Amino acid sequence: MGRRKIYHARLMYARPFIDSLDFARNGREISDEVQFAEMPRLLDILENPQGSFSYTMQGGKDNQGTSFLDIRVNGQCSLRCQRCLNKMSYPLRLDTRLFLRDQASLDALGDDDEEFDSILADKQLNVLDLLEEEILLSLPIAPKHELGACQVTVGENAHGQEKKPFAALAKMKRN
Ligand SMILES: [Zn+2]
Structure with missing residues (x-):
């Protein structure tokens, strides 16, 4: 419940959208700081919703004239260790290039044709959704x-706590 409330409150702020091809052709750049609380799918994985990350998104064209977005993300999040189930600090570092393509050329691409991933060129690209997707893909499973x-x-914590009441009981019996 608490998490949902934070999320809805955050949604009242404007989420950036870009015309991706226009953004790339004109070599534009945006950067900002984003709260993890604004990323609902990330919150399902994070150990807690505290903290934020910074990002820079820069558009451009490569030698072949293919438009791209360069994405850099920097931050620190908390994941849950799958062995002890406690919190572990995890550095978020992303530095990746995404090519922008229309549906036809996306369909024509094989799976491992290129060094970089391609996404659909979108006139209304939701920047935070894209960042969230890229971050999710980068996190360890x-x-x-x-x-x-x-x-x-393994096991030590649970046993240690269980033994205490019995020890106290044993003392009482002796008295
Ligand atoms: Zn652990």
């Missing part, structure tokens, strides 16, 4: 602390 950095060894 099963994040884990480095071996030795996990805060709990």
Whole structure:
């Protein structure tokens, strides 16, 4: 419930849209700071909604005249370690190029034809949706602390806590 409320409140702010081909042809650039709370699909994965990341999106054309968007993302988020289930800090670093193509040339592309991914050139490209997608693709599927950095060894925590009441009971009986 709490998360939903934050999300809806944030939606009241303008989310940037760009005409992607126009943006690329004119070599335009935008940059901003985004709260994780504005990214509903990311929130499903993050350990908590706190924090933000900064991004820069710059348009351009390569030697072949193909329009592209260069995306850089920088930030720090919290994931849940899949071994100990505790929070782990994870650095968000993205530096990627996306080619802009129409549907026909997207369909004509093979899977591994190019060094960079291509997306559909959109007259109303939702910048935050695209950033969210790229960040999701970059996150590890099963994040884990480095071996030795996990805060709990398997089973130890649960047993340690269970033993305490019995120890107290044993003392009482002796008295
Ligand atoms: Zn861990």
